[in-house]
Amino acid sequence: MSETVCATLPLTxxxxxxxxxxxxxxTGNEAEQIAMHARLHRLEYGTQRGFGSVKVMARIGETEWKSSVFPQRSRSDAEAKEWILLVSKRVMRAEDLAEGDLVTVELELL
Structure with a gap:
């Protein structure tokens, strides 16, 4: 069973x-869901993925790709408060996106 996180966010x-x-x-509840998934993975397998990342199947519009989200933490925080998803030029061209556009991102946590 996979978990899905969905959010509408600005492209930066x-x-x-x-x-x-x-x-x-x-950020917010969606980031907390991803962090919980990462903790459960670490408990189940005894290790964390590179840089603390979480593998995902990402979707924006009709474009779907396999990627990872990466934790963004401050030095004082042990837990990630934000997660970063890179959006490639290929995806941007396919979905006609530009900086500042609001995009609806669907992430299947793997």
Whole structure:
């Protein structure tokens, strides 16, 4: 049985040293659901995935892809309050998206 998280979020642009990335930042109840899934995975398998990530099957509009969401924590927080999903140029082109657009993201937690 898989768990699904759905949220409508703004598409954000982030400029890094190696290029420009587009992403959505998942917060609130949806972030808590992902964090709980990660904790249960760690309890079941005794390890966590790289960088504390959670594998997902992501969907925006008609475009679906396999990816991971990554925890975003401050130095004082042991638990992630936010999770990051990168959105590729391929997805942006297929769904005609631009920075600042509100996108409905559906994540099947794997």
């Amino acid at each position: 642009r982030w400029q890094g040293d190696r290029g420009t990335y587009h992403l959505v930042v998942i």
